[in-house]
Amino acid sequence: xxxxxxxxxxxxxxxxxxxxxxxxxxxxxxxxxxxxxxxxxxxxxxxxxxxxxxxxxxxxxxxxxxxxxxxxxxxxxxxxxxxxxxxxxxxxxxxxxxxxxxxxxxxxxxxxxxxxxxxxxxxxxxxxxxxxxxxxxxxxxxxxxxxxxxxxxxxxxxxxxxxxxxxxxxxxxxxxxxxxxxxxxxxxxxxxxxxxxxxxxxxxxxxxxxxxxxxxxxxxxxxxxxxxxxxxxxxxxxxxxxxxxxxxxxxxxxxxxxxxxxxxxxxxxxxxxxxxxxxxxxxxxxxxxxxxxxxxxxxxxxxxxxxxxxxxxxxxxxxxxxxxxxxxxxxxxxxxxxxxxxxxxxxxxxxxxxxxxxxxxxxxxxxxxxxxxxxxxxxxxxxxxxxxxxxxxxxxxxxxxxxxxxxxxxxxxxxxxxxxxxxxxxxxxxxxxxxxxxxxxxxxxxxxxxxxxxxxxxxxxxxxxxxxxxxxxxxxxxxxxxxxxxxxxxxxxxxxxxxxxxxxxxxxxxxxxxxxxxxxxxxxxxxxxxxxxxxxxxxxxxxxxxxxxxxxxxxxxxxxxxxxxxxxxxxxxxxxxxxxxxxxxxxxxxxxxxxxxxxxxxxxxxxxxxxxxxxxxxx
Numbered sequence: 001x002x003x004x005x006x007x008x009x010x011x012x013x014x015x016x017x018x019x020x021x022x023x024x025x026x027x028x029x030x031x032x033x034x035x036x037x038x039x040x041x042x043x044x045x046x047x048x049x050x051x052x053x054x055x056x057x058x059x060x061x062x063x064x065x066x067x068x069x070x071x072x073x074x075x076x077x078x079x080x081x082x083x084x085x086x087x088x089x090x091x092x093x094x095x096x097x098x099x100x101x102x103x104x105x106x107x108x109x110x111x112x113x114x115x116x117x118x119x120x121x122x123x124x125x126x127x128x129x130x131x132x133x134x135x136x137x138x139x140x141x142x143x144x145x146x147x148x149x150x151x152x153x154x155x156x157x158x159x160x161x162x163x164x165x166x167x168x169x170x171x172x173x174x175x176x177x178x179x180x181x182x183x184x185x186x187x188x189x190x191x192x193x194x195x196x197x198x199x200x201x202x203x204x205x206x207x208x209x210x211x212x213x214x215x216x217x218x219x220x221x222x223x224x225x226x227x228x229x230x231x232x233x234x235x236x237x238x239x240x241x242x243x244x245x246x247x248x249x250x251x252x253x254x255x256x257x258x259x260x261x262x263x264x265x266x267x268x269x270x271x272x273x274x275x276x277x278x279x280x281x282x283x284x285x286x287x288x289x290x291x292x293x294x295x296x297x298x299x300x301x302x303x304x305x306x307x308x309x310x311x312x313x314x315x316x317x318x319x320x321x322x323x324x325x326x327x328x329x330x331x332x333x334x335x336x337x338x339x340x341x342x343x344x345x346x347x348x349x350x351x352x353x354x355x356x357x358x359x360x361x362x363x364x365x366x367x368x369x370x371x372x373x374x375x376x377x378x379x380x381x382x383x384x385x386x387x388x389x390x391x392x393x394x395x396x397x398x399x400x401x402x403x404x405x406x407x408x409x410x411x412x413x414x415x416x417x418x419x420x421x422x423x424x425x426x427x428x429x430x431x432x433x434x435x436x437x438x439x440x441x442x443x444x445x446x447x448x449x450x451x452x453x454x455x456x457x458x459x460x461x462x463x464x465x466x467x468x469x470x471x472x473x474x475x476x477x478x479x480x481x482x483x484x485x486x487x488x489x490x491x492x493x494x495x496x497x498x499x500x501x502x503x504x505x506x507x508x509x510x511x512x513x514x515x516x517x518x519x520x521x522x523x524x525x526x527x528x529x530x531x532x533x534x535x536x537x538x539x540x541x542x543x544x545x546x547x548x549x550x551x552x553x554x555x556x557x558x559x560x561x562x563x564x565x566x567x568x569x570x571x572x573x574x575x576x577x578x579x580x581x582x583x584x585x586x587x588x589x590x591x592x593x594x595x596x597x598x599x600x601x602x603x604x605x606x607x608x609x610x611x612x613x614x615x616x617x618x619x
Contacts, residue, residue: 007053011188019178020045023115023171023187026155033082036070038450039466039479040089041124042178043117047087048480058192061582063483063496066422066450067092071099071114072335073110078108078168078313079205081195083159087115090131091421095451097134103168103455105215106139106205106223109196111163113155114140118174120303121337126401126420128336130304132253135170135281139219141226142170142281143235144253150278154235156187162231163196167222169537170281174254177339227282235278236287241270245507247351248295248323250288251275252308253299255338262343271351280308292321295379299350299448300327303338308310308545326350372406376582377598379518379544380404380471383447384412385578385602386524387440388470395467396440398428400442400452403478403546422451429455429464438532439466445501446476446484453504459537467531468539471518472501473546474478491553505539512536518544521605547598558599560613562592570607578606 005015006025023046026554027035037047042137050061052521064070067088074086085392088096093116103112116134119125135142141161143154162169203211230236249272251259256276263269275291277284292312293297300309309327328334332346341357348355374381384407387397399405399415400423408415419427428441443452448470456468474484474491483492485499505513512534516523524542531538551557562582564571566594571590575583580603582596594616604611 003462004053005186006049007055007189009186011186013184013186014183016181017148017184018045018153019145019148019151019180019182021049022151022182022184023155023185024049024053026152027085027113027159028189029152029187030159031083032059032085032159033191033193033195034060034062034077034084035072035087036064036077037087038064038067038070038085038092038095039476040067040092040117040268041479042119042175043087043089043115044479044482045178046115048482051301066315067095068099071103073095074112075099075103075108078110078112079198081110081198083111083163083193084108085113085115088117089125090116090118090129091125091127091132092116093134094129094161096113097419101138101167102207104140105207105212105219107166108162108168108219109164111159111168111196111199112168113158113162113171114168115173117178118172118304120174123175126418128304129478130307131170132280132307133305135172136307140168140170140281141223141230141279142172144172144278144280145177146254146256146278147177148180148184148236150323151177152184152186154278157235161226163356165222165226167219167226172253172280176254182283182352190334200258205500214318225283227284230279230284231287233279233284236284237277237278238273238275238291240273245271245273246294246296247272248275248291248298249273249301250275250277250291250298250308250312251301252280253303255303255343258338258340258343259301261340262347263612265340266344266347266356268347268351268353271353277308283311283315288312289319290313291323292316292319292323293500295323297324297326297350300325300348301332301343301346305334306351307534329613371401371409373409373581374403374406375547376580376596377547377600378403378475378567379542379547379600380407381412381578381580382521382544382600382602383469383471383518383524384414385606386454386521386528387414388412389575390525390528391438391440393438396431396435398424398431398439398441398466400424400441400443400447402447402471404442404444407442411577414440422447422455425452425455425459425466425468428466428468429459432464432466441466441468441493442478443468443470443472445472445486448501449485449499453508456505456510456537456539457508464537465535466537467528468537470501470505470539470541472541473549474543475549475553477544477546477549499539505541510537510539513536513541514539515541515543518542519600521602547600551598559599560601560610561594562599562601562603563594564590564592564610565612566610568610571610574603574607574610578603
């Protein structure tokens, strides 16, 4: 069996790792016992890597049904004395916020580290929220790595701090850090770490109001201990190219990387003194105050919200510091991601120097647009096509978080509104009640288990009136085919149990429930037409494996492909209403790219006069 350096590498070895892989190695070097998660980009590779490694009994990995449950499992493990890691993307921490705040009050003796992967620029998310706010609000020490080496180092130290203080610790990353690659030097993996014996103490661990009031004071004391640690943390560093300079820069997060590049590109290293913060909460106030005393002007650099800038301003005012605090401007805003170019422009303003970057943005290349799109052979496309044929613009479409959100694009146009993950049934219920209009709500299998079941129970309980379409493609497709309770038992293995969606739906009191194959357009449209004439809560379960998952994981490939046998109105209609990515134009003629065609044969059902099937091995 070939060895994997993440699990088998030792002290002094150096390997090129993804930021998320470096987090895994750091957790292993800390001696992590349990990992729980709900997959979400850009954090997904962390639990996926643990799963791929197997661990040989070192740890237990669990894919939970949502982030709140994942957090509670990890919290329970940490109460039971284990070192626990819980991973999610930034919006997932909103789902887990309830147990997060309570866990900070009670403390976690075994050691709990929370990986929150933020997404400035909305590469794969519905907002740009900055989860450093949670560190401040919930009273959590916070680390922000900016390199693969720091991702490993800070993860390991976060566990040590979590166990030393018995306080949850936030490891806050961003997309660029999670998905960067860099060299990482290893230490040895430890022997199995001991569990911390649980001592019954309801006066600490059962936060009724009388207990919670006392624990609030205890947490404040713990955070002062963490502040003292931050004052001397090796992750908070200073440098100065010229001892005489009175210009200072305080940088945190990934802004530290852009700052280093910009200073080097501008040749400005000797013009400023720099304080970099890697342990970013609680703030090392004494160190910050001493730094500011050496400056007449201080520029605060942080990607995202102006949290550090606000705190530094408050500290300067409280300490009577005379330095002028500067931060975000029209050049460097709270929107999107930073870049070296933006930093060069902001530093040129701050230093009153010519900017090496001239003019505006570079001329955009004349490239064809390439919007995100449902894959060729995606079963969601077939369902959306059928829904549009039955309802058109007569119904309103409540969407959810998943691949199927792309159903908003024409010609499918099956997404009119979306609130958050798991909201399609609940929001659709409210919309239908307020407007009196027909509503079709779409939700995927993984999202149904994540937070759709409660919405369905509420819809039945309150006698709402809508059609719910559960798009069951047999996996958690958008984030990389992670397991969910609806997957077939053979794929889940012995570590988890398959749960039948239809049985759950009927168990919640839905009597109008049909299950169909998504690629069978006659069955889908027939069920929708039947439900259109009914009232109350109606559920259509459309089953078909994700095309990519079927090919990569299930090793299933259709033996046939579609070809255009006759040009004409049928072919044009199919192109304009289905818009499969396997279609392309050869002059005025429609053709099918056989390398993209999945063999779903939906086009044959829409345009039987224009399409036919052919075996892949035929010339």
